[in-house]
Amino acid sequence: MNSSPRNARAGSAAGAVRVAVVGAGIAGLTLALALDRAGVRCEVFEQAEALREVGAGVQIAPNASRLLRRLVPAAQLDEVAVRPAAVEMRRWDDDRLLDRAELGTATEVRYGAPYYLMHRADLHEVLRSGFDPGRLHLASRCVRVEELPDRVLLHFQDGSVRDADLVVGADGIRSVVREALAADRPRFSGQSMYRGLVPARELPFLMDEPKVRLWFGPEQHCVCYPVSAGRWMSVGATAPAGDWNTESWTARGRTEELLHTYRGWSEQVRAVLGALSTVSRWALHDRDPLERWTSDRIAVAGDSAHPMLPFMAQGANQAIEDAVVLATCLAGTGPEDVPAALARYERVRKPRTDRIQRMSRANSRTFHLEDGDGQRERDTALGRQQARDQEWLFGHDAEEPAEVPL
Ligand SMILES: Cc1cc2nc3c(=O)[nH]c(=O)nc-3n(C[C@H](O)[C@H](O)[C@H](O)COP(=O)(O)OP(=O)(O)OC[C@H]3O[C@@H](n4cnc5c(N)ncnc54)[C@H](O)[C@@H]3O)c2cc1C
Known part of the structure; x- marks a missing residue:
């Protein structure tokens, strides 16, 4: 045609x-x-x-990976995706572990599909x-x-x-x-996110096991995980947009300004951010x-x-x-x-x-709480995360006949 x-x-x-x-x-x-x-x-x-x-990562949970594996050869996905063992959530200043949600084989068996970490490309x-x-x-x-x-x-x-x-x-x-x-x-959220990739070999302290690492702190959070069969670490770090020109939807960000925004954060977080040679900055929007x-x-x-x-x-x-x-x-x-x-x-x-x-x-509020009562309540709730039922989210099969009523 x-x-x-x-x-x-x-x-x-x-x-x-x-x-x-x-x-x-x-x-x-x-x-x-x-x-x-x-x-x-x-x-x-x-x-x-x-x-x-x-150049950034995307997390594909079992609710979507089960569908993708029916549409494209699973081997093609498996070749480029990383299967994380867990999601770990940590405090911003001292790396203290707040919660670890297992995503390994047990999760895969439970939901009948893997959790994938992928490079968007x-x-x-x-x-x-x-x-x-x-x-x-x-x-x-x-x-x-x-x-x-x-x-x-x-x-x-x-x-x-x-x-x-x-x-x-x-x-x-x-x-x-x-x-x-x-x-x-x-609708502009008032927040921006810096995103970029680092060759995984430059961050050897993150190589113990494949996982999603999240650090929560006042007004911002940082996430990083391996993609492209483990060759790259995808890094995302939010920051209040302040008077940044939100008219430009995405822009090239500067690693120095990112490090300045994350001053006082743990050495690990600063090492991850400092390893980024180029970053893009996104103004985060949604709609009702x-x-x-x-x-x-x-x-x-x-x-x-x-x-x-x-x-x-x-x-x-x-x-x-x-x-x-x-x-x-x-x-x-x-x-x-x-x-x-x-x-x-x-x-x-x-x-x-x-x-x-x-x-x-x-979650935009919950992830970015100042230290204090609200933050302590959140951290306690995170401690119960493993018991929380993700069945409605990850267990959902959008192709189940019952899900498509006449
Ligand atoms: C920082 C960040 C991190 C994220 N992380 C995750 C994650 O871990 N997991 C997850 O599930 N989601 C994540 N997302 C969300 C995810 O990226 C989007 O929901 C997803 O990419 C949406 O895909 P889409 O195809 O609907 O839109 P898009 O990816 O925006 O694609 C739209 C396409 O339409 C084209 N187009 C636009 N206008 C026109 C037009 N007028 N005519 C013809 N073509 C047009 C564009 O060029 C583009 O190719 C994240 C988003 C951000 C910003």
């Missing part, structure tokens, strides 16, 4: 539903694979001229390599979608127009497709849960539907869940069934992601 004809139709199978996906991030590519598997033909439109991902590449490049249209920035009674028109920056039975916005937190459903704007995710022929998925602060490490996981549920709802449908299929998708997905969006926002 020609990648940029004017007034062309997206998808081609006669009689079958034709889906246009806007955005080739984790949500868009996972959706494309899930639709392929469901026998639903789709075309993906991505604004970037080449696919590239930011590795995950992106695994997803991309599974999709037909002829149906992935780069340099295609969608500027508007227009819903008609029987189809949707996609207008692109170059003036071209495509149509489809249904458009899915997988175009991230600043989604253009979402504008067809709501008039809201991203969206009232409606769908119209008759438009839907949103991933950050386009439910951008959340990264304090539950679930944004990409929920994007993956969205993708498989939406594909399940569309399997076997014709163009006339699209409104009912989309309504079903929204009904299944929205309560879960609303909850996770709210919890992520709440």
Whole structure:
């Protein structure tokens, strides 16, 4: 299929539903694979001229890894992912252990799927390599979608127009497709996050076992974990944005300013941050849960539907869940069934992601408490973390038939 004809139709199978996906991030590519598997033909439109991902890590919990392992060869994931033994939470100034949540074999057996630590570029590449490049249209920035009674028109920056039975916005937190459903704007959290990678060999004191390390302190926290089969350490460190220019969504940060922000923190934290040769700085935004995710022929998925602060490490996981549920709802449908299929998708997905969006926002306070009574209460609660039931989050199988009621 020609990648940029004017007034062309997206998808081609006669009689079958034709889906246009806007955005080739984790949500868009996972959706494309899930639709392929469901026998639903789709075309993906991505604004970037080449696919590239930011140099940072992403945690993929069992609720999403079980789905990914059904969509791509598990060996491809296993080759690049790291399976952590645990998440360890420590105090900011003296490295005192506050909690250790086991994630090793027992967790894998319990949830039937592994916890993965991945470089975002590795995950992106695994997803991309599974999709037909002829149906992935780069340099295609969608500027508007227009819903008609029987189809949707996609207008692109170059003036071209495509149509489809249904458009899915997988175009991230600043989604253009979402504008067809709501008039809201991203909400700035007042926080920023520095992210970067360090060759693992430069941090030998972190090499005892693969794990997620978190340090909590006043107004900020730091997280680091191995990715890319253990070759790199992914590092993330939050900082109050202060008068930093939040208009620039992401920017190159400076390691010296990061070290200044983390003055007084433990030697380990400062050694990790000091090993970063380059860092990016992100202004952290989310949005309130969206009232409606769908119209008759438009839907949103991933950050386009439910951008959340990264304090539950679930944004990409929920994007993956969205993708498989939406594909399940569309399997076997014709163009006339699209409104009912989309309504079903929204009904299944929205309560879960609303909850996770709210919890992520709440953690933004809990993670950054000043030392004092509140912090001591939090640390005691963390001590009980292992007993806390994560079943609802990690044990969830988005493809269980019971999860997709008619
Ligand atoms: C600091 C930080 C740490 C995080 N850590 C984790 C974690 O550990 N675990 C986790 O699950 N999640 C994590 N997340 C969240 C996760 O990164 C996102 O939820 C996830 O990447 C969302 O994927 P997406 O495909 O919906 O959006 P995106 O990744 O933003 O992809 C959107 C795509 O759409 C394209 N696009 C945008 N507009 C248009 C347009 N108009 N036309 C065509 N194409 C367009 C973009 O170029 C991009 O390729 C983290 C987020 C941050 C900020």
